Amino acid sequence: MPANKYSFLCSASCRISFPIIILVAFFISINGCQSQADDSYDKLSDQEKRSAEHALDGLETHNGLETTLFAADDMLVNPTNMDIDAQGRVWVTEGYNYRPSLNPDNPTKADGDRILVLEDTDGDSKADTSTVFYQGNDINAALGIMVLDNRVIVSRSPDVFVFTDTDGDDKADKKEVLFSGIEGEQHDHAVHAFVFGPDGKLYFNMGNEGKVLKDANGNVITDVFGNEVKTGGNPYRQGMVFRSNLDGSKVEVLAHNFRNNYEVAVDSYGTLWQSDNDDDGNKGVRINYVMEYGNYGYTDEVTGAGWRSRRTGMADDIPTRHWYQNDPGSIPNLLQTGAGSPTGIAVYEGTLLPEVFQNEMIHADAGPNIIRSYPVEKDGAGYSAQIENILKGAKDQWFRPSDVTVAPDGSIFVADWYDPGVGGHQMGDQQRGRIFRIAPEGVEYEVPSFDLSSPADAVEALQSPNMNRRARAWLKLHGWGSDAEEALAELWNSDNPRYRARALWLLSKIEDKGNDYIEEALSDTNPAIRITALRAARQLDMNIIPLIEQLVDDPSAQVWREAAITLHRNESSQAAELWARLAAQHDGKDRWYVEALGVGAASQWERFFGAWKEQVGDEWNTAAGRDIVWRARTEAALPLLAEIVKDSSTEEKERYFRAFHFHEESPQKEQELIGILDAGLPNQQALNTMALKQLGPSSLEHNKVQVALEEALQKVQGTQQYLDLVEKFELNTQQEELFELMTTYPDSGLGTRASYLLLRLDGKLLVEKHLNDSSNEDRKTILKALGNTSGSESIAILQGFILDEQKELNMRRHAVKALGSGWGGEQKLVELVKSGVISEPLHEATSEALSDSWSGDVRQVAKSLSGGGQNKQADLPPIAELASQKGVAEEGQTAFEQACQICHQVNGKGTAFGPALSEIGSKLPKEGLYDAILNPNSGISFGYEGYILEFNDGAKAAGIIQSETASEVVLITPGGNTTTYKKSEIASRTQMNQSLMPDGLEAGMSEQELIDLVEYLSSLN
Structure with missing residues (x-):
């Protein structure tokens, strides 16, 4: 028996009293478990640790339980x-x-x-x-x-x-x-x-x-x-x-x-x-x-957009945001x-x-x-x-x-x-x-006897904890039909509710008998049995309306949930009235129940919502009623949704604005949103911004929308919300403002997005005018912003500037460096080098621009321009030897901030491009960390693969596809900048066979720096 155990302190069987020492242990334990691992494991060699002989020594088992090795490497x-x-x-x-x-x-x-x-x-x-x-x-x-x-x-x-x-x-x-x-x-x-x-x-x-x-x-x-x-x-x-x-x-x-x-x-x-x-x-x-x-809720239910996509009501914490937990319908x-x-x-x-x-x-x-x-x-x-x-x-x-x-x-x-x-x-x-x-502890593996020769024996097997035994017993009992009824009925009348449920499933399928058992089960004192009866009735295609009538006033909310689900796609004339009765029992506090009601009303919202509204009348505006309106998917809910938003007592207005997203575009939806624009409410400007995000360019024919949009643009200028509105309404009237953002924040996502929108909204002539008329310092800023944008038009502007020998040489060098700062521009720069159009005075700048590429091939082009030789793999010892070395985590943190933080986050610091590494030490041992650094192409996390997008004009961009809808692709590039491309602009996409993590990262470090980096990463858990 292995000595390393968890101390089990908080099970259901230990809640009555604790000795004082156990109380102390409870407060220093995690999840009621206290480690007692044997330190002798640390003294083993790496080879010994990996051997089956010591397979149990590195494990900890819950107190009172014992882990044994059943089979191993041989x-x-x-x-x-x-x-x-x-x-x-x-x-x-x-x-x-x-x-x-x-x-x-x-x-x-x-x-x-x-x-x-x-x-x-x-x-x-x-x-x-x-x-x-x-x-x-x-x-x-x-x-x-x-x-x-x-x-x-x-x-x-x-x-x-x-x-x-x-x-x-x-x-x-x-x-x-x-x-x-x-x-x-x-x-x-x-x-x-x-x-x-x-x-x-x-x-x-x-x-x-x-x-x-x-x-x-x-x-x-x-x-x-x-x-x-x-x-x-x-x-x-x-x-x-x-x-x-x-x-x-x-x-x-x-x-x-x-x-x-x-x-x-x-x-x-x-x-x-x-x-x-x-x-x-x-x-x-x-x-x-x-x-x-x-x-x-892994992606937007309506558009399929990824969880990082900007939206009204977006949660602050990542797990809630990740699964769209704030959305009606998730x-x-x-x-x-x-x-x-x-x-x-x-x-x-x-x-x-x-x-x-x-x-x-x-x-x-x-x-x-x-x-x-x-x-x-x-x-x-x-x-x-x-x-x-x-x-x-x-x-x-x-x-x-x-x-x-x-x-x-x-x-x-x-x-x-x-x-x-x-x-x-x-x-x-x-x-x-x-x-x-x-x-x-001490319980050997002894397989109980097993017999399926009679219904009684099969019923015994049906009680097994093993799924295979239960499945074989089920098939036998089902095959016997009514001949198994007596044995199953005995199990049905037992005290174990799970055994009773297993019996009920089989009894319900006995011809001419199933309905009787379901009827009996619907009156059972155990709500889990009543739920099982409903599920069994659905599989038998029974008329479930009388069954729900029997359960609509059930004392258990769990049964209400199941009754609501059972109405899913039920088209009987009584279904809507029963759903309305179930909806009327919502207390305004149970999100699970709201979603069950949503499942029940799916594809029939108009009919079901109408029955509910008729039942509650003017008394709909309660916490529970607001939930129903928030979850509904029918035009009849839109006026009520707008009324909730316009109610000055309503908190969480973003929650209700988000609900508009789940209604199809219609004159009714547009009318209700426009009606919010001049409601005269406190914080009206913020409400207008949220309402405008739900509208589109066609609504600009309304004067109210024009006025509200102009005011909103002034109010949120300089923010992502401003860019949201510019993009939503396709405003080519905002070119100067976009240029201001582009040059004020050339290195940020805000400036990059502004630059991309400016060029997409016919702003190329404005950018070229400023490049011709501005001071050298301002030109540098413009060039940097264009390089970070890395779109087809920005690359074309930079290429033209570089090849224009009338331009000042120093500015052309800055343009070269800007062009090489993004993948699309980098590829264009390599193409220009290979075609021989990059003149010798620009070689040094070109080499510098390409030397930081994640691609070894591109770095080799940089070396060829500077007269360097072939890239060489760092002369490092084997991974197993590296993993045995002890580094200094504090020094490794510095190395991380210098080499890795541009693409990875730790505890919220850094750039969210590659996977976050906040708990990487609990996932990968040192061997795995070294392998990920030294061989980045051998294990690319799903969802972080690189893609090359080629556009209709021949330009290219590369990065990770962060989100995709029916009409758009959002690409995130190293450094964390995102760009939204219309699918109509994309000619093709190709998945890269290389990681976007630079290969040869270790070449810029000493062996000790690499060891320190891994020591730091292994401490993150």
Whole structure:
């Protein structure tokens, strides 16, 4: 038994009394856990730390639990996902051949990756046999596996396969395609694992790179509501969660607009839970209760714009802003867990582990090297949660848990990818991989007996904590139909509500009997059972109107939520009146309930909102009524929304202005917004600015709009709001003001945006006039601003200035340096050098301009102009040797500020171009940090890839696509400046195969400076 444990101090079972010493320990612990790690781990060599012999020594386990090593490197490598079958055997997908195009130095197996079956045959709680179920390049680095009787569902984009063992020899005899056409081949953000639901359905998800779901024949799937299952906003965006029949038919999109929802977990009631990864470095990893048919706000629901896009009501904190949590229509997050790389998740419905973990999520997060639980409490129509740690790589940062699953005895197993890094499609180690088992101390792995020969035996198996046993039992019981009723009815009348829910799902599907059990369940004293009954009734296509009539006055807000969701797309004549009654019960404090009502009214807002307004009459203007108006998507809500804004007592006016964004453009919307412009309210000018942002150029035919716009421009001049209005109304009348901003703030995002807008709004002649007529100092400023703008017109102006030999040589040198300051200009400058038009007097300036490029090829052009030789890689020792060195963090911070802060932020300081690094030390060990610095092209974080945009006039720009809508692309360039380009201006885009982080960064440092930099980065956690 390993000595390193967490002290568990705040479980549900320890809340009555504490000894004094435990109270003291409680206040110095984190999440109720206190480290007791053995210092002997620090004395091990690096090779010893990485060995399976010491695999447990760098881990800390929750007090009262014990982690043991079930399988290690001699049996498997790089486990990506796993499942445990009814016999207690562990099925594992490997990822040895992981992204070879991005890891070209790594060897590959010509025969492809494997699916392994690991078994403990001698009862010592360790695997002693390993069987290859299947091997092939078609499953390289598969991200999901689910075992179901003799079928195995394997997720590996672009396909989902069903392998069948027809003769029971643990070898795949048949391979079929269940789904195909998923984009993002071998991509972490594509399709993930399948799970078997308590209703006999398949549940699965895919991240935002999957983009489309096709059937086995390559046809885009149409879901049960007639929508094509693909992203793009019609109606779905980004990552999605699905439910389908076992054969892949009747696909439902249960929720959408996630970034990388890595796995979905389903409990016995049919409630869904999952995690979602933020854009790296933004401390925004979240845990979600998945409200069916909900939008989860990774991008703007209407436009698809990224979370950094400027908007009314934008939250101050990044996690709230990241998930559009202030928008009507974005489902609340259950929990924010900070930085991370979340992976596998399961609901633990066993009794072997301590009570605090029972019936709760168990989650793997490979980023902070941790297995956690999130005990959930009901909170109105939604939930709240906290964090309880189970297993942590406290000293071994190579611990990268990729999955967690529940065994038949109630213990949990953890798959450990084991690698110095995580994310960016990079792999640093191909030799190792581990499977751990977590159970109470001293409890060996003994698989309970298993029998499906009779309904009574199958009902016993249905109570297992292991999903595979429950699935096999479910299929047997469902196949028996009414012959299983007696055994299921006994379970239905038991005291365990989760067992009762499992029985109800099956009883509801017995022909001619299901309705009776649902009716009985609707009157149950447990609201979770009543909710399960509603969910089961929806799947049976029952007339749900009488059921909702029965529950509309239920004492539980959780049941109201489910009743509202159940009305989703229900077109019966009574649906609107029932929705109105449910809406009337909102207390104005429960955001979860507001969103459930929104789900219920989707596509029928006019009818449902009208019924509510008729019911409440003139008494609508309450806190609850304002929420309904804020969430509504019908023209009938617009006058009320405007009335709320014009009410002098209304606080959070930005919140209500933001709601206008979700209404389609119409004369009614324009009329209401114009009506706000002269409402005579306190702070009227600020209200006018917000109203104008919701209007467009066509509204300028109204005199009120012209007057208000002129006043607003004067009031907000010199700010981003001013530029918002200029861009929104396409005002070429503001050229002088834009020029003033451009030259006052040439190095800031404000000045760059002003310069870009000026040139886009026919200001080229004005800029050229000032370049001809201004003093040399002013010319330098103009040239610098144009260089930072790096658009096609600014590049053309600079090129013309450089090649004009009538201009003063010193000013032309400044123009050269300005041209080389942005990627598009840099490329033009290289082109001019190669074409021989850069005269010798400009060579030195050109060399200086190109010498700071992130591209080694461009830096070589600079060297050729200055007479330098070939670039040389710094003569550094191996990474392992560097990682063993101790640096000075304070000195490393100075190096960071000089070399890295132009593109990265730490605790809010620096530039938000690349991923924020505020907690990078908790994610990457020193080996991973050195690799990221020395080999920047080998692991590019998803979402931070560079793109080259080529425009219709032949000009180019490069950077990271920060946001994209149907009509615009927002590009952010090194230094943090953003430029919005109309898609109509872009001829093509090409993803770069290089990181935008400079290669050879270390060449400008001494070895000690590099060691100090890594010491500083490793201290950030």
